[in-house]
Amino acid sequence: MNFQIKTWFMGSLLMAGLLVGCKDEPTIEPTDNNNSNSDLIEIASAQSDVGDWTVKLFAAEKLFMGYNKLYLEVWDKTTNTRVNSAKIALNPMMDMGAMQHSAPFENPSETAESGMFACAVVFQMPGEMGWKLNVDVEMPDGSRKGKAELPLQVASPDVVRTHVVMPAGGGDPLIISLVEPIEPKVGMNRFEIAVHRRASMMSFPADDSLTVEIEPEMPSMGHGSPNNVNPVIAENGHYVGTVNFTMTGMWYVHLKIMHGAEVLDDKSYFEINLK
Amino acid sequence: MTRVGRLFLFIAFLSAGNLSVAQTDSSLRFYTGDLGEQDFELSEVRVRRSCTCSGVCCCAKKQESVYTGNRFVSTDILLSRDPSIELIRRGAFALEPVLNGMSTDRMNITIDGMKIFGACTDKMDPITSYVEPNNMKSVAVLQGSAGALFGSSIAGTLNMETQGASIRPSMKWTGEVGTGYNSAAKGISHLYALNRSGAKWAVSSNGVYRKFGNYRSGHGERIPFTQFEKWNNSFSAKYMPRERQILRLDLIIDEGYNIGYAALPMDVLYAKARIGGISLEQFYQKGFFERGEFKFYANRVKHAMDDTDRPDVPMHMEMPGLTETIGSYADLRYKRSAHKGILRLDLFRTRSRAEMTMFPAGELPMFMLTWPDIVKQSAGIYLRDVWELRSGNRIGVNFRFDFVSSQSVDQFGIAQASVFNQNIGETDLRFLRNAGLSYTAKLKQNWKYWVTCGFVERSPSTTEQYAFYIFNAMDGYDYIGNRSIQNEKAWQSDLGLEWKKRRITWTLTTFHYRIQDYIMGKIESDYDAMTIGARGVKMTTNLPSALLTGARTILSYQVNRNFELNGRASYTYGTIPGGDPLPMIAPMRNVLSCRWTGNKMFLQLETEAAAGQNRVNPDFGEQTTPAYTLIHFRSGYTVKTPKGRLILNGGVENLFDRHYRTHLTWGGIPQPGINAFLNVNYAFN
Structure with a gap:
């Protein structure tokens, strides 16, 4: 009798041991595509x-x-x-x-x-x-x-990474370039663009005076993503925000470039492909 | 064999009462053979005579025998004969049980006490679809806090008890083969069972194969995407190393293929389950403890949704899902003077992962994790004590406490969830409390009543907490999980009344749930839907409260030796703050049957009627449903042969070919029209 009770308790202990012992993480398929590209x-x-x-x-x-x-x-x-x-x-x-x-x-x-x-x-x-x-x-x-x-x-990249935009109301053309993300991943991504004015063929000053809005879109499905943060000026014409991607595939990040209330451009977008 | 046959489909009730009954037996019974069967037999007797469940039970009453004999139906259909259970239909296969208006997120569904979780994010594979009646001894329906033995839940527990091998040295070989045809879906079913017993051991195996086409609804229209094909095979072995010890091993393999879901935009390529358990039971002859059990189990479910066969899909999509669960429990049952009870410790760990990939032409595949590889671990303790007073009245109390932790273990999934500002890589730890109190008493001659009240609490399901754009075809929204939602909890009470006089038994039970922090999806208009054509995004949230109440009644009248009348009816009412109806609540439904039983045959006429449902919640895509009445005819004929019995079952369901749908059918898909069935079964021993 006592022996049997003991068996039962041993069983319980064994059970606890089994579960604790099973704590190893399951194998996860490598879906992470964010390899740090430190090799220059x-x-x-x-x-x-x-x-x-x-x-x-x-x-x-x-x-x-x-x-x-x-x-x-x-x-x-x-x-x-x-x-x-x-x-x-x-x-x-x-x-x-x-x-x-x-x-x-x-x-x-x-x-x-x-x-x-x-x-x-x-x-x-x-x-x-x-x-x-x-x-x-x-x-x-x-x-x-x-x-x-x-x-x-x-080289000419697979997707456009810089746009030259003629502001709707006139003025110097704007050169809008994608800085980040270069290796986009599903989830939160730093979104950074650099904006320069083409004052002449030899002079391209950075433009810190703009307001930028972004809107990601998955064109083949027509949906966007939540909780993006519009880029704001950091320095030297760089505007930094956050873009969120909810899945892999082809995304467009639509831009709206404003100077005060004046919309300079709302047609440009960057295509970003997530593998 | 005959007894096995008789017991096979009997829906029994596993409760405080019948568990303890098994322990009052003498050692003689124990030695004569299979214990599980005696458990069942005793509970069968007990269930018929009186109910002592610590919650309100919907014990299988005598009228259930009207339905036995039909081993060819599926588990879900079998379950729906319990008046507290309704079925959500998305196609003709794997119907989702709803217990007192609450669906699978709010209840435990276990197989012999083993935890197992469906691998489909769209609930296309409730666990009931992985066990076949052919392999089952009983299904226990335990309501509210009475189900806490098997885990924390709001609605209660469905525990399917498998048949297992039978140790009966007097019958070395027993078995049966059967085949059946169903006209509405041109469906065929084949089944077999085989049991080999030695003096101290037994092994058994049984299996089912079914192939059904698209069914025909009333008025002759064939409903596309209602086909399915499946097989199920199980193996069980028992061995008694000592006189009062049983070692048991069970394996179940279930595979379904090409399963249509008419109400959904996708079908199922395959659904596969591997379920295994090993247990050691010890019965003590004397002393405080009566019985101890230790069980270890593991299971794996793989499910793949696919839209290859669908016309006009914007782009091909695949949605595979996986759950893997291991767990264990240890029971100690005791009896001391007027007290008896059980202590259980249980642990489980489950991992859920579901993917979605779409393949747009000429672009990169679009991939996301709809269940971002969630590992959930739980440890619980349960204690119940039933005190039998001198008067014969009973007081039962039970407690359960659980720790539940969950987190994502996939970096991709964690990054994905960050777009909703949720950190799902951190462990989410919850503590759950459940308690119940019940009192059963004789009122006066012929009358008996029982009262139960309880506090129940559950943790959110994987979908509720971690879903990532899981599309719900019913309301047309994409669902996003909310990791920080509160546990759902409820104050629950049941009241039951039974009147019994010679050949008549009448019971009335009511239930009442006041749910706090009711978990439900809420429209988030700031967010874009992901699924093409979806109406928007819903995020899981807690409603401050919800109310669910309802009643069931069962009447059984044995008019004379041959003639029997049965009736049952159920009604559920649910509401959320502001007076809106809770979605997916079935209307009043009743079934009446009269049955004539002769020496070798029975004939039965049955009406099934449901009222219309006009209390609907359009936010959940609900539409009103008209009332319907159906007539069914069933019959059976048994031929005894020297070595066994040949049993013929035949009948016609929906005799007048009514075009109808049940309220819980998604997408307004009509149900089958007139359906003639014929099953032939040969049992030998």
């Missing part, structure tokens, strides 16, 4: 005309028409070391033979991070040849100066 590829490199530098250009992917995050390494050939502090000024140029034009860009700060100077260029057209990036390098104390010229190839 080298795009181009060039020697400086004077100053004994090698300038190397890196990016996460091949250059494309749109907003490209770029990373520069400056190597001092005399010491064969990376320069961590320098004044760097970019000047992207497209030489189309009959005419030349520049592009919006963002210069790096004076201090490199992990040996790299982060900067950006918005290429407005693709080209196998014609694009080059002029990089002026100067030591912070002005002791040394030089210039490197990197030839570039710019």
Whole structure:
């Protein structure tokens, strides 16, 4: 009798043990497509005309028409070391033979991070040849100066990543470029665009004066997503908000660009594909 | 074998009363054979004589025998013969039981006490669809707090008790084969059962195969997408290692294919369940404890929705779902002077995952997790004590406490839910309390009454808490779960009255639920529907209160040796604050039958009538339903052979080919018209 009661209690303990022991997580199919793309590829490199530098250009992917995050390494050939502090000024140029034009860009700060100077260029057209990036390098104390010229190839991306918009009421054309998300995932995504005015073919100042609204849509189903946050100005013409995707597939993020109450553009959208 | 046959489909009631009855028996009975069967037999007697359920029970009364013999119906149809149960129909298969106006989210459905959860986000596979009457001994319908033995719930519990192997050394081999035809759906059913018994062991196996086409409704219209095909096979083994010990193993495999759901935009490619349990029972000869049981179980359900056969779909869609559950419980039953009761500890862990993928032409597939891989774990303790007073009156009390935790274990699912500002990767922990008190007493000669009151509480279902754009074809909304909703709780009371005089038994039971934090979908007009053509989005919310009340009555009159009259009726009323009706409440329904039983045959005429339902809630896509009356005719004939019995059952349902629908049918789909059926069964021993 006692033995039997004991058996019962042992059973209960065993039962508890079994469940506790079963705590291992079930296998989850890899549906996460948010691989951190820390591996940069080298795009181009060039020697400086004077100053004994090698300038190397890196990016996460091949250059494309749109907003490209770029990373520069400056190597001092005399010491064969990376320069961590320098004044760097970019000047992207497209030489189309009959005419030349520049592009919006963002210069790096004076201090490199992990040996790299982060900067950006918005290429407005693709080209196998014609694009080059002029990089002026100067030591912070002005002791040394030089210039490197990197030839570039710019591809046409699968989906449009930058728009040129003629404001409805006139004024300088606006260049609206998608910065984030580059690797979109289902759920919350940082949404960031950069807006530049085309003041001339050589001058593209950032525009911080706008109001931006976004509306995601899944065009083949006609639905949107909840709780998006409209982008607001951060700095240098960058507007940051949140876009939510509820499922994989093809999404449009519709834009409405306003200056005060005046609607400059409400036709543009970015197509974003989630695998 | 005959006894097995007789018991097979009997809807019995597993209650405080009959559980304890089993324990009053002498060891002699125990030694003579299968214990489960004696449990059942005793409960059968007990149920007929009086009811001692600690909640109000809808014990299978004598009139249920009118329906026995038909082993060819499905479990859900069988269940609906209980007046407290109605069925939600989305097609002709896997009808969803509704207990006192509350559907499957609000009740436990268990198989031999084992927890198992449907894998379909659209409730197309209630657990009743994974067990066949051919494999069943009884279904216990336990109302409100009386069902707490099997888990926390508001409405109560449906526990399907399987037949299992029978240890009967006097009959080495027993078995049966049968086949049936159903004209409305041109359906065929085949079944078999086989039992082999030794002195201390037995093994059994039984199976069913069914294939039904689209059925024909009244007036000759064939309803597309009401077809189905399925098979079910189970295996059971029992062994007595010692004289008062039983080791039992049960396995059930159930597979359905190509199942049409006329009321939904999708059908089912397959629905597969694997269910297994192993238990050890110990019966003590003397002392405080009477019986101990330890059980471990595991099951897995896979379900795949698909729209390949549907015309005019905007794009192809697939929706597979999966649940995996493991669990265990340990029981101790005791008896001391006038007290008897049970203590149960139970644990389970279940994982639910459902996906949806759509394939637009020339674009990336669209994928989401409609159940974002939710792991739910629960630990509970249950205690019941029944005190039999000197007067023969009884007081019962029961308590149950549970801890329930849930969370998503899939990064994709967690990211997905973040768009609704919900962090479902964190553990959600809930504590549930259930308690019930019942009193059963003789009033005076022939009269008896019982009163139950209880507090019941449940945690939200996976869908209610974690759904991600689950489309409900009834109201046309996409549902979004709300992780932070409150537990639903209710004060519940039942009142029962029984009058019995020689050949007449009449019972009246009423139930009353005052539900707090009623869980329901609420329209969120800020959100876009995902499903093409959906009306909008509903998010789960708590309504401050809801009221459900109703009554059932059963009358049984044995006019003479051959002639018997039976009647039953039920009515439910539900309302939410502001006076709007609760959706999906069946109207008044009654069934009357008269049966003549001779030596070898029976004949039965039956009317089934439902009132119209005009109290509807249009927010839930409900439409009013007209009243209907149906006439059924059933008969049976038994031929004894030297080695067994041949049983013929035949009849005509919906004799006048009425075009009708029940109120709980989705999408206004009409029910089958005239249906002739014939079943042939041969049982041998």
